[in-house]
Amino acid sequence: MSTLLLGAHMSIAGGVSQALDRASSIGSNAVQIFTKNNRQWQGPPVDEVDVVRWQQEMPAQAVDYAVSHASYLINLATPKDPLWQKSIAAHADEIRRAHAYGVPHVVLHPGAHTGSGEEAGIGRIAAGLNQVHAATPACTDTLTLLELMAGQGTTIGYCFSHLRQIIEQVEAPARVGVCVDTCHAFAAGYDLAQAAGYEAMMEELDKEIGLATVKCWHFNDSKGALGSRVDRHVHIGQGAIGNEGFRLILNDSRWAGIAMLLETPKDDDLKDDVLNLARLCELVADPERIPPGLRQA
Ligand SMILES: [Zn+2]
Ligand SMILES: [Zn+2]
Numbered sequence: 001m002s003t004l005l006l007g008a009h010m011s012i013a014g015g016v017s018q019a020l021d022r023a024s025s026i027g028s029n030a031v032q033i034f035t036k037n038n039r040q041w042q043g044p045p046v047d048e049v050d051v052v053r054w055q056q057e058m059p060a061q062a063v064d065y066a067v068s069h070a071s072y073l074i075n076l077a078t079p080k081d082p083l084w085q086k087s088i089a090a091h092a093d094e095i096r097r098a099h100a101y102g103v104p105h106v107v108l109h110p111g112a113h114t115g116s117g118e119e120a121g122i123g124r125i126a127a128g129l130n131q132v133h134a135a136t137p138a139c140t141d142t143l144t145l146l147e148l149m150a151g152q153g154t155t156i157g158y159c160f161s162h163l164r165q166i167i168e169q170v171e172a173p174a175r176v177g178v179c180v181d182t183c184h185a186f187a188a189g190y191d192l193a194q195a196a197g198y199e200a201m202m203e204e205l206d207k208e209i210g211l212a213t214v215k216c217w218h219f220n221d222s223k224g225a226l227g228s229r230v231d232r233h234v235h236i237g238q239g240a241i242g243n244e245g246f247r248l249i250l251n252d253s254r255w256a257g258i259a260m261l262l263e264t265p266k267d268d269d270l271k272d273d274v275l276n277l278a279r280l281c282e283l284v285a286d287p288e289r290i291p292p293g294l295r296q297a
Helices: 018-025 048-060 081-101 118-135 160-169 182-188 195-208 243-250 271-282
Strands: 006-009 030-033 065-069 105-108 143-147 176-181 214-219 259-262
Touching: 006 271, 018 030, 018 048, 030 259, 048 081, 065 081, 065 214, 065 259, 081 105, 081 118, 105 176, 105 214, 118 160, 143 160, 143 214, 160 176, 160 195, 176 182, 182 214, 182 243, 195 243, 214 243, 243 271, 259 271
Parallel strands: 006 030, 006 259, 030 065, 065 105, 105 143, 143 176, 176 214, 214 259
Antiparallel strands: none
């Protein structure tokens, strides 16, 4: 089996490409970034000098995979037209930014219907994505990854059926993939903490959208209990999922080549990322698959 792609979400303070330095400083070979401030609608223009640095530093620092995460403000499921239009424009901008850096994937929270109902919300998301795609014809190789959600409030995407229904209504389904977040899955009711529950989840995933649609994992333990729908990330092994769930995914050959990225709590010193990645590496059965920078001396 191939070398694992392991990493964490990293800050872009000082420039987007600085995230690569942070990723490699802790020995990881994959990274998630925001391409701009994630709590603002508008970002500065893409810094072409930083794009060049990114393209040099990715191979130089042995970071083999990068994914961006779209702004938390975007809500393609909203029934309110002004917010919907703003969300379409903002997500198109996210796609263009990722494309400028050569980042192949942009994780997107599908959205919240805020009262209009799930079916209406799903239709809005698909229609919104169709507009995003029409607005970004040069970026067909930059995919939107719909994230599996915990199901808080009126959030859409807490089951694989929702994600399938969205993709079915998209005119260019090849431009859409999926990101599975372990915390969200568990909180949504998928019991990946033990082998039988994990296999049941894999079966449903494969039946609904196909395993190949999954382009990355978010690795977070869950503060909330199974089915609680509470979206609270905690350190690996310290939540309701526990080590076993991560062991199952890490050693499953079906995920060879698919990155696994932490979004667990941390400070600027990245010590928590170091600890969580070390914990994950301890769960890997074949030491040859551990990324070189994370192997113990
Ligand atoms: Zn996530
Ligand atoms: Zn979350």
